Amino acid sequence: xxxxxxxxxxxxxxxxxxxxxxxxxxxxxxxxxxxxxxxxxxxxxxxxxxxxxxxxxxxxxxxxxxxxxxxxxxxxxxxxxxxxxxxxxxxxxxxxxxxxxxxxxxxxxxxxxxxxxxxxxxxxxxxxxxxxxxxxxxxxxxxxxxxxxxxxxxxxxxxxxxxxxxxxxxxx
Numbered sequence: 001x002x003x004x005x006x007x008x009x010x011x012x013x014x015x016x017x018x019x020x021x022x023x024x025x026x027x028x029x030x031x032x033x034x035x036x037x038x039x040x041x042x043x044x045x046x047x048x049x050x051x052x053x054x055x056x057x058x059x060x061x062x063x064x065x066x067x068x069x070x071x072x073x074x075x076x077x078x079x080x081x082x083x084x085x086x087x088x089x090x091x092x093x094x095x096x097x098x099x100x101x102x103x104x105x106x107x108x109x110x111x112x113x114x115x116x117x118x119x120x121x122x123x124x125x126x127x128x129x130x131x132x133x134x135x136x137x138x139x140x141x142x143x144x145x146x147x148x149x150x151x152x153x154x155x156x157x158x159x160x161x162x163x164x165x166x167x168x169x170x171x172x
Contacts, residue, residue, distance in 0.1 A: 029131050037130035048121050055117070055144075059110050066103045066154055074099055074161060092164050099157045106150035113143035 037044070074096045081089060117140050126133040 029134050033134065034130045037133055038127050041126040041133075044126060045121060048117070052114075052117050052121060056114070059114070062151065063107065063110075066099075066106065069158060069161075070096075070099055070103060077165065089164065089168060092161075092168070095157060095161050095164060099154065099161070102150060102153050102157060106147065106154060109143070109147050109150050113140070113147050116140045116143050 078089075078092055078096055081092070116136070120133070120136045120140050124133045124136055
């Protein structure tokens with residue numbers, strides 16, 4: 001029962017944050033939100049630490065995955081096309097450049113997200129500064145959304161690569 005109540009308060013807090021992410025001033029946090037943050041600070045912090053650990057594992061996995069795709073599939077294919085004196089496929093080359101750029105952006109955005117999350121988890125005492133904690137949680141959510149957009153764009157570029165390679169295979 002206690003876990004359900006803590007989860008309920010945590011979800012309520014996150015919903016409050018989601019509703020008011022768009023530039024809410026510090027004074028806009030209600031007393032109920034302050035009290036929820038203060039009362040459940042330890043549980044919220046533990047949940048955020050769990051999210052932080054899981055996100056770290058996902059970042060390592062995705063980073064390796066994207067690097068493998070770039071270094072063992074996309075780049076070698078373009079090098080092989082040039083090495084075999086085949087006509088350069090500009091779309092394949094552009095996709096490689098776009099993938100490498102977006103992979104770098106993903107890495108930078110993820111580092112920025114992790115730094116903001118670290119600041120939230122360890123740098124702000126939610127019992128003493130619930131307003132600042134609330135605002136930082138909104139910043140973390142925005143950073144995480146950017147990372148998600150980067151990953152979505154990388155998946156699209158991978159799909160484009162498969163289409164381009166299939167088209168190239170049909171021409172050969």
